[in-house]
Amino acid sequence: MTSERLTPSASQVPDPEDRTRLRVEEFRKRRPRLIDEVVTMAHGAGGKSSAALVDHVFVEAFRNPLLEQLGDGALLRLPSGERLVFSTDSFVVQPIDFPGGTIGDLAINGTVNDLAVSGAVPQWISVAFVLEEGFPIDRLRQLAADMRAAADAAGVQIVTGDTKVVPHGSADGLYITTAGVGVVPADRELSPAAVRPGDRLIVSGTIADHGMAVMLARGNLAIEADIESDTAPVNGLVEALLAAAPSTRWMRDATRGGLGTVCNELAQTVGLGVVIDEGLLPIDPTVLGCCDMLGIDPIYVANEGKFVAVVAAEEAEAAVAALRGLPGGAQAAVIGEVIAEPAGIVAMRTPFGGTRIVDMLVGDPLPRIC
Amino acid sequence: MTSERLTPSASQVPDPEDRTRLRVEEFRKRRPRLIDEVVTMAHGAGGKSSAALVDHVFVEAFRNPLLEQLGDGALLRLPSGERLVFSTDSFVVQPIDFPGGTIGDLAINGTVNDLAVSGAVPQWISVAFVLEEGFPIDRLRQLAADMRAAADAAGVQIVTGDTKVVPHGSADGLYITTAGVGVVPADRELSPAAVRPGDRLIVSGTIADHGMAVMLARGNLAIEADIESDTAPVNGLVEALLAAAPSTRWMRDATRGGLGTVCNELAQTVGLGVVIDEGLLPIDPTVLGCCDMLGIDPIYVANEGKFVAVVAAEEAEAAVAALRGLPGGAQAAVIGEVIAEPAGIVAMRTPFGGTRIVDMLVGDPLPRIC
Numbered sequence: 001m002t003s004e005r006l007t008p009s010a011s012q013v014p015d016p017e018d019r020t021r022l023r024v025e026e027f028r029k030r031r032p033r034l035i036d037e038v039v040t041m042a043h044g045a046g047g048k049s050s051a052a053l054v055d056h057v058f059v060e061a062f063r064n065p066l067l068e069q070l071g072d073g074a075l076l077r078l079p080s081g082e083r084l085v086f087s088t089d090s091f092v093v094q095p096i097d098f099p100g101g102t103i104g105d106l107a108i109n110g111t112v113n114d115l116a117v118s119g120a121v122p123q124w125i126s127v128a129f130v131l132e133e134g135f136p137i138d139r140l141r142q143l144a145a146d147m148r149a150a151a152d153a154a155g156v157q158i159v160t161g162d163t164k165v166v167p168h169g170s171a172d173g174l175y176i177t178t179a180g181v182g183v184v185p186a187d188r189e190l191s192p193a194a195v196r197p198g199d200r201l202i203v204s205g206t207i208a209d210h211g212m213a214v215m216l217a218r219g220n221l222a223i224e225a226d227i228e229s230d231t232a233p234v235n236g237l238v239e240a241l242l243a244a245a246p247s248t249r250w251m252r253d254a255t256r257g258g259l260g261t262v263c264n265e266l267a268q269t270v271g272l273g274v275v276i277d278e279g280l281l282p283i284d285p286t287v288l289g290c291c292d293m294l295g296i297d298p299i300y301v302a303n304e305g306k307f308v309a310v311v312a313a314e315e316a317e318a319a320v321a322a323l324r325g326l327p328g329g330a331q332a333a334v335i336g337e338v339i340a341e342p343a344g345i346v347a348m349r350t351p352f353g354g355t356r357i358v359d360m361l362v363g364d365p366l367p368r369i370c
Numbered sequence: 371m372t373s374e375r376l377t378p379s380a381s382q383v384p385d386p387e388d389r390t391r392l393r394v395e396e397f398r399k400r401r402p403r404l405i406d407e408v409v410t411m412a413h414g415a416g417g418k419s420s421a422a423l424v425d426h427v428f429v430e431a432f433r434n435p436l437l438e439q440l441g442d443g444a445l446l447r448l449p450s451g452e453r454l455v456f457s458t459d460s461f462v463v464q465p466i467d468f469p470g471g472t473i474g475d476l477a478i479n480g481t482v483n484d485l486a487v488s489g490a491v492p493q494w495i496s497v498a499f500v501l502e503e504g505f506p507i508d509r510l511r512q513l514a515a516d517m518r519a520a521a522d523a524a525g526v527q528i529v530t531g532d533t534k535v536v537p538h539g540s541a542d543g544l545y546i547t548t549a550g551v552g553v554v555p556a557d558r559e560l561s562p563a564a565v566r567p568g569d570r571l572i573v574s575g576t577i578a579d580h581g582m583a584v585m586l587a588r589g590n591l592a593i594e595a596d597i598e599s600d601t602a603p604v605n606g607l608v609e610a611l612l613a614a615a616p617s618t619r620w621m622r623d624a625t626r627g628g629l630g631t632v633c634n635e636l637a638q639t640v641g642l643g644v645v646i647d648e649g650l651l652p653i654d655p656t657v658l659g660c661c662d663m664l665g666i667d668p669i670y671v672a673n674e675g676k677f678v679a680v681v682a683a684e685e686a687e688a689a690v691a692a693l694r695g696l697p698g699g700a701q702a703a704v705i706g707e708v709i710a711e712p713a714g715i716v717a718m719r720t721p722f723g724g725t726r727i728v729d730m731l732v733g734d735p736l737p738r739i740c
Contacts, residue, residue, distance in 0.1 A: 044535025061514035074529035088496035126458035144431035159444035165414025179549030
């Protein structure tokens with residue numbers, strides 16, 4: 001992991017490589033945090049606190065072999081040998097309408113995408129509503145129409161559901177929980193175990209659009225900008241990528257916690273390092289400008305129609321070309337690679353030749369983004 | 371449908387049979403209500419308002435062949451020919467602890483039971499939490515343990531999940547949404563189309579325990595009584611019933627809206643009548659006493675570990691015997707039968723020889739029961 005530097009290192013300051021090594025050692029010494037005594041917003045933000053809550057409370061209680069390989073969904077093997085992926089997500093985004101989407105299409109796309117990046121062809125979706133007393137029926141009708149449109153766009157069917165109502169003031173409008181089932185094609189094998197140094201990281205398009213769109217839609221920042229959520233199904237893009245790059249090892253949609261969190265999950269799961277080239281990250285200039293003004297690193301901002309894939313180096317070019325030919329994939333790019341060391345660490349090469357560690361955040365600067 | 375009467379009908383008052391006929395005609399004239407402009411608690415209560423909301427908003431928007439056969443779950447057919455049932459439920463019960471159970475085991479048992487009464491062997495469960503900021507982690511740990519224990523008791527695995535956090539005051543503690551997938555054995559066929567006049571209705575045990583237990587646990591009634599929720603998995607009972615009564619036509623767990631609502635759904639789905647013999651309903655005397663004091667008909671009170679089955683007359687005795695031999699089934703009983711006319715109507719024979727119509731309620735006297 002070397003990079004050109006704009007300024008030569010002077011002998012009186014620690015060598016930059018040494019500095020990086022020191023930082024990595026320091027970083028590794030950190031113990032996983034004990035979780036707090038009460039639930040905090042950070043526990044829902046998809047970062048370290050969320051991971052701690054899931055590990056120490058839920059995985060601990062529910063422990064079983066299927067749960068422990070937990071990615072974006074569970075791989076189920078049927079008596080016939082057929083394989084399914086089963087996934088669920090709750091949606092509590094606020095506001096429920098934002099430029100580019102609503103909680104309705106988000107709830108469909110979110111589960112469709114979890115199934116798709118797990119290697120399944122998404123097919124069936126369940127929807128469960130917790131509605132607040134007083135919520136306008138017309139608004140609900142519109143959200144249902146959004147969900148139907150999203151389901152049609154993704155080629156899935158909404159096949160079952162549930163409705164509960166809670167008193168006014170107890171659900172902030174409504175919460176939607178979707179679950180989904182997809183079928184894994186017989187010849188498809190994705191496995192983090194197949195990831196090796198030299199593999200390339202691909203992102204399917206611009207990052208940070210969804211999180212910034214929702215943040216601005218809240219209207220409590222003194223910023224106006226035309227930013228739309230990227231909420232969209234990625235199953236078409238995933239199929240195109242897998243056709244062009246059949247050795248693809250691993251995929252994940254970069255939702256809560258953004259690209260930075262997903263890359264950390266990758267590095268920790270496979271026990272290898274990940275290096276991202278900051279200059280290669282596709283970001284809309286307006287989104288980048290807003291992130292800069294708010295002091296938020298776009299690498300941690302949620303996406304709702306983008307995924308990260310680890311592909312064999314020799315298939316990377318074909319993979320990017322396949323994505324770029326499709327709607328939603330025009331900005332697809334190779335953004336980095338898998339390296340042997342430092343294992344479990346995500347590093348970012350800056351355009352100035354430096355390297356910084358991309359840690360997983362404890363919480364999220366933008367809560368309730370999905 | 372005749373019954374002995376305690377008092378002979380006098381010629382100056384309308385003949386009781388005529389009165390019944392008039393009531394049925396009157397009843398049939400009622401149009402389905404237009405749903406309100408905003409969501410009300412009644413929309414979540416499992417009665418007519420719930421049905422109207424689901425039909426006019428969700429089924430209307432999501433329309434597809436799988437959804438239209440909506441029961442407690444969707445029947446999915448895989449390319450291999452294998453059949454699955456997929457189901458979901460949200461749980462918003464208040465309080466989250468009550469005698470006999472918690473929202474945790476309720477959330478597992480609810481979905482297990484929906485799969486079981488749909489003819490599937492429940493196998494895999496997803497859990498999605500909407501947690502309120504400030505909720506105690508120790509409490510969450512205990513609920514997770516309850517869920518694990520319920521999953522173990524039902525023989526299912528919790529395989530995937532999600533956690534979201536909303537600000538204090540926005541989720542009344544926590545809401546849990548589970549979804550589940552079960553496998554339908556190759557030789558199993560349940561179908562409302564197979565229901566015919568003369569078939570018997572069986573209930574797997576005492577009714578109204580859960581609803582009354584939760585109601586009393588709220589502590590705002592001037593009643594103290596030892597009533598425990600019946601929250602339990604019914605999949606073992608369902609398998610025993612199907613083994614003893616292989617011609618079983620239809621099953622449904624009698625949750626929100628109770629036995630009365632389930633029987634109405636049956637009558638409307640099959641286009642036949644249902645007659646229940648009030649004197650045959652298994653009810654715990656304490657539960658009945660509380661219902662009487664509150665003026666609530668136990669036939670509409672929620673159960674969380676009971677189901678109704680329609681079985682062939684000649685298999686009814688064996689079915690009840692099989693259930694009575696198992697935990698949770700000791701009070702199983704034949705409670706009525708399917709009749710040709712009046713079609714779509716549920717009638718109840720009272721112990722005094724009268725007959726009354728058991729309508730589907732608009733709302734529920736006991737909201738947020740699950």
